[in-house]
Amino acid sequence: MALLQIAEPGQSTVPHEHRLAAGIDLGTTNSLIASVKSGLAETLLDDNNRDILPSVVSYQADAIVVGDDAKAFAVSDAENTIISAKRLIGRSLNDIEQKYPNLPYQFVGNENHPNIQTRQGEINPVQVSSEILKSLAKRAEHALGGELTGVVITVPAYFDDAQRQSTKDAAKLAGIEVLRLLNEPTAAAVAYGLDSLSSADQKNSNEGVIAVYDLGGGTFDISILRLNKGVFEVLATGGDSALGGDDFDLLVVDYLVKNLGEEAGLVRPLSPSLERQLLQQACFAKEQLTTQSSVEVKLSLPNNNSFTTTITKEHFDQLIKPLVSKTLRACRRALKDAQITTDEIIEVVMVGGSTRVPLVRSEVENYFKRTPLTSIDPDKVVAIGAAIQADILAGNKPDSDILLLDVIPLSLGIETMGGLVEKIIPRNTTIPVAKAQEFTTFKDGQTAMAIHVLQGERELVDDCRSLARFELRGIPPMTAGAAHIRVTFKVDADGLLKVTAMEKSSKVAAYIEVKPAFGLEESQITQMLTDSMSNAEQDMQARMLKEQQVEAKRVLESVQSALAADGDLLTEEVRNNIAKGLFNLVDVTQKSAESVTGIKDIEEAIAQVDKLTAHFAELRMDSSIRQALAGHSVDEI
Amino acid sequence: MNYFDLFALPHSFSLDLSQLSSAFQALQKTAHPDKFAHASAQEQLLAVQKSATINDAYQTLKNPLKRAEYILLERDTDMPSEQASFQDNFFLMHQMELHEMLEELSTADDVDSAVDQARETLDTEFQTLFIQLEQLLQTHSNEADTKACEVVRKLKFYQKLQLELERIEEQLFDD
Numbered sequence: 001m002a003l004l005q006i007a008e009p010g011q012s013t014v015p016h017e018h019r020l021a022a023g024i025d026l027g028t029t030n031s032l033i034a035s036v037k038s039g040l041a042e043t044l045l046d047d048n049n050r051d052i053l054p055s056v057v058s059y060q061a062d063a064i065v066v067g068d069d070a071k072a073f074a075v076s077d078a079e080n081t082i083i084s085a086k087r088l089i090g091r092s093l094n095d096i097e098q099k100y101p102n103l104p105y106q107f108v109g110n111e112n113h114p115n116i117q118t119r120q121g122e123i124n125p126v127q128v129s130s131e132i133l134k135s136l137a138k139r140a141e142h143a144l145g146g147e148l149t150g151v152v153i154t155v156p157a158y159f160d161d162a163q164r165q166s167t168k169d170a171a172k173l174a175g176i177e178v179l180r181l182l183n184e185p186t187a188a189a190v191a192y193g194l195d196s197l198s199s200a201d202q203k204n205s206n207e208g209v210i211a212v213y214d215l216g217g218g219t220f221d222i223s224i225l226r227l228n229k230g231v232f233e234v235l236a237t238g239g240d241s242a243l244g245g246d247d248f249d250l251l252v253v254d255y256l257v258k259n260l261g262e263e264a265g266l267v268r269p270l271s272p273s274l275e276r277q278l279l280q281q282a283c284f285a286k287e288q289l290t291t292q293s294s295v296e297v298k299l300s301l302p303n304n305n306s307f308t309t310t311i312t313k314e315h316f317d318q319l320i321k322p323l324v325s326k327t328l329r330a331c332r333r334a335l336k337d338a339q340i341t342t343d344e345i346i347e348v349v350m351v352g353g354s355t356r357v358p359l360v361r362s363e364v365e366n367y368f369k370r371t372p373l374t375s376i377d378p379d380k381v382v383a384i385g386a387a388i389q390a391d392i393l394a395g396n397k398p399d400s401d402i403l404l405l406d407v408i409p410l411s412l413g414i415e416t417m418g419g420l421v422e423k424i425i426p427r428n429t430t431i432p433v434a435k436a437q438e439f440t441t442f443k444d445g446q447t448a449m450a451i452h453v454l455q456g457e458r459e460l461v462d463d464c465r466s467l468a469r470f471e472l473r474g475i476p477p478m479t480a481g482a483a484h485i486r487v488t489f490k491v492d493a494d495g496l497l498k499v500t501a502m503e504k505s506s507k508v509a510a511y512i513e514v515k516p517a518f519g520l521e522e523s524q525i526t527q528m529l530t531d532s533m534s535n536a537e538q539d540m541q542a543r544m545l546k547e548q549q550v551e552a553k554r555v556l557e558s559v560q561s562a563l564a565a566d567g568d569l570l571t572e573e574v575r576n577n578i579a580k581g582l583f584n585l586v587d588v589t590q591k592s593a594e595s596v597t598g599i600k601d602i603e604e605a606i607a608q609v610d611k612l613t614a615h616f617a618e619l620r621m622d623s624s625i626r627q628a629l630a631g632h633s634v635d636e637i
Numbered sequence: 638m639n640y641f642d643l644f645a646l647p648h649s650f651s652l653d654l655s656q657l658s659s660a661f662q663a664l665q666k667t668a669h670p671d672k673f674a675h676a677s678a679q680e681q682l683l684a685v686q687k688s689a690t691i692n693d694a695y696q697t698l699k700n701p702l703k704r705a706e707y708i709l710l711e712r713d714t715d716m717p718s719e720q721a722s723f724q725d726n727f728f729l730m731h732q733m734e735l736h737e738m739l740e741e742l743s744t745a746d747d748v749d750s751a752v753d754q755a756r757e758t759l760d761t762e763f764q765t766l767f768i769q770l771e772q773l774l775q776t777h778s779n780e781a782d783t784k785a786c787e788v789v790r791k792l793k794f795y796q797k798l799q800l801e802l803e804r805i806e807e808q809l810f811d812d
Contacts (some may be wrong), residue, residue, distance in 0.1 A: 306746040361759045393674035434689040555677040628667040629645045
């Protein structure tokens with residue numbers, strides 16, 4: 001990095017650097033990682049040639065075990081073996097206990113930060129997810145032969161802010177750079193969009209409205225997208241972040257316990273290991289019934305007894321029918337939100353392992369009146385779409401025409417008088433989005449205001465998800481209704497919310513990066529990171545230094561290519577000043593490893609370059625926007 | 638920046654929606670944060686801001702009532718606040734009748750046809766007002782613009798009724 005290299009105008013300064021990127025499908029039951037290799041997205045295999053990593057983490061005395069190895073402990077050591085952690089992430093204890101009353105774990109911690117007691121101490125669901133991510137990232141770096149620049153992690157489209165934030169925190173804990181959180185159905189649409197939908201034999205097939213029906217192990221999503229010349233515009237999304245194949249299993253378990261309990265000696269409370277065994281048998285039965293008309297379920301009971309019973313497909317279908325109907329109701333609402341009728345849908349894409357259940361397929365087919373697409377393995381399609389997007393986001397495909405326009409799944413609002421929710425951003429709004437609304441004081445002389453941020457569709461605060469509370473203090477005393485408090489909601493491209501509040505006349509401001517009440521605090525994450533390092537203080541410093549060096553490199557690259565492309569927008573003086581700033585940045589970055597103030601020096605040098613280039617960046621953006629439309633109108637003539 | 642200028646469209650209430658949508662997509666292809674995912678933090682932040690503005694502009698112009706409000710705001714028309722009392726008593730009385738009509742839907746003998754009829758009533762009355770709005774906005778006078786404000790307010794009442802009807806329908810036909 002001795003001399004600044006300047007490339008041809010319009011060309012990247014580093015034309016041939018291929019950045020390693022991957023897409024991760026962090027699923028409830030199974031997880032996968034995929035990457036684009038020589039133009040083709042494919043799932044990456046472990047040493048035993050398996051691509052599916054069961055989302056199971058077992059906390060053993062001397063090690064943390066992940067995947068199939070952890071699954072081996074599922075029954076024998078149920079309390080220390082966490083399966084389906086995705087169902088717990090970003091949720092309150094109350095929420096978890098109500099939805100899943102028979103989990104084999106011992107919950108500790110408080111209402112908003114439920115932890116699981118294991119023999120390795122208290123473990124948060126975020127940490128469980130982070131172990132899975134770590135294992136996948138390691139696999140990718142091994143398979144790709146280098147360090148990952150960044151990853152795209154998929155989340156259910158219907159995940160709320162707390163669940164999204166917790167997923168991002170898990171990546172942070174795992175030391176993985178997240179390029180984007182991508183909605184699972186959108187990822188699947190990308191995988192299909194580049195494959196079957198754009199194939200030549202289907203007329204006009206890369207334009208039109210498609211539906212993605214995504215039933216995974218623990219979550220259900222329906223997304224309605226309009227495809228047009230590489231643009232994937234999500235028109236509406238709906239679903240249930242607590243409905244999936246696991247729930248089919250639970251229904252079978254409940255049926256077995258309720259109807260055969262006395263006969264078989266299965267009376268609750270059962271031991272954690274027996275609960276786990278029941279679940280495994282139920283899952284086995286479900287899988288067998290995709291091809292068989294009946295299945296025999298065997299349970300080994302305490303005292304060397306065993307119990308056997310038969311479940312028929314008709315009976316299984318009858319048990320799960322209400323849940324399948326529930327998914328179709330969500331489909332109907334999403335279509336309504338998108339203002340689309342089933343006749344306008346040109347393709348229905350099936351995603352998620354639970355769409356293998358025959359009743360699910362036939363009901364979806366009936367509802368949409370067309371045979372759903374299943375040509376890409378429903379277990380892999382999300383990871384493949386994520387890999388394609390990761391490759392683009394990492395900058396490996398500068399000419400890519402693909403653009404994903406996604407939406408927020410649930411309305412965002414704040415509490416007003418009387419326990420009512422005032423919606424600020426309605427559901428299915430395209431992100432990123434920034435919206436402001438003004439509120440006023442209720443009492444004379446009121447100097448503070450509590451702001452309670454909520455997510456959900458219902459009118460009452462109690463029926464919505466509480467995301468965060470914060471206070472705006474120091475409002476000058478005025479008569480009731482005279483103050484103008486402007487509350488601004490900003491949702492970024494990951495679907496994450498930030499809220500700010502300001503009193504307009506006095507400019508008193510309060511700012512909160514909505515850290516949902518049900519996630520980890522920033523300090524906890526730092527603590528966990530430090531705990532995980534053998535030489536904590538030093539390792540932490542090294543990591544932070546590396547992060548700053550990476551950012552310095554990004555700044556250098558992007559300012560250099562900006563200068564190469566649009567340097568003529570600036571006066572020579574400004575160009576020289578920017579060049580000086582860049583030289584300084586190169587200089588401090590080179591010296592940073594030896595300097596005690598290295599991290600801070602880079603930060604300051606970056607801030608300086610940012611300041612010097614702020615106007616330039618804005619000019620470039622505006623000019624590229626003008627050019628986009630100029631080119632556009634020429635196209636249309 | 639003015640939203641019509643942003644999309645290089647004429648400042649007019651009648652709008653070619655497909656042109657709006659393709660201009661929107663062309664702009665997002667240059668400004669969306671995904672295009673800057675590997676760029677510096679500064680550029681990423683700028684992209685989020687621009688992209689959010691483009692999204693907001695698109696939503697505003699796409700929705701006819703929001704578009705009308707935007708045009709009236711652009712023309713500096715004095716808009717009465719949402720809370721200001723409504724002068725047209727005849728209109729208010731009629732709104733109450735329409736509310737009653739919706740409330741009685743669930744007890745109708747033939748729910749299906751009652752819902753259809755209610756929808757048609759709301760749609761027809763909405764359309765009549767909407768045509769009025771179009772004409773007023775084309776007039777380009779202060780007086781017409783002030784009247785247009787009132788028509789927009791009335792149309793919003795209808796929008797609420799339509800939402801209410803949808804909610805009732807969902808309740809009636811669910812499960």
